[in-house]
Amino acid sequence: MSEPVVAQKAPYGVEVEAGKSYFWCACGKSTNQPFCDGSHQGTDILPQKFEATESKKVFFCGCKQAKDSPLCDGSHNAL
Secondary structure (H helix, E strand, C coil), rough: CCCCCCCCCCCCEEEEEECEEEEEEECCCCCCCCCCCCCCCCCCCCEEEEEECCCCEEEEEECCCCCCCEECCCHHHHH
16 A cells, blocks of 8 residues: 655645535645645545535645544644
8 A cells, every 4th residue: 555745744724615626635746735636646545525615724634644634633743
């Protein structure tokens, strides 16, 4: 099983729009962090869909270690 790459040791604050879907990069290889750009090809790590239920700022995990992915749970503090 592939291990994700730590993209950054902090979350990505993103303004999301209600009703819109976002695909969070779980592998850490995307150049479009925190979103997928297809760089996971050749790994067994797939992006995770996030559906915004309201328009607001959310914090997507940047370290790719969050237990509550795709949102940050503070796991980066242990790295």
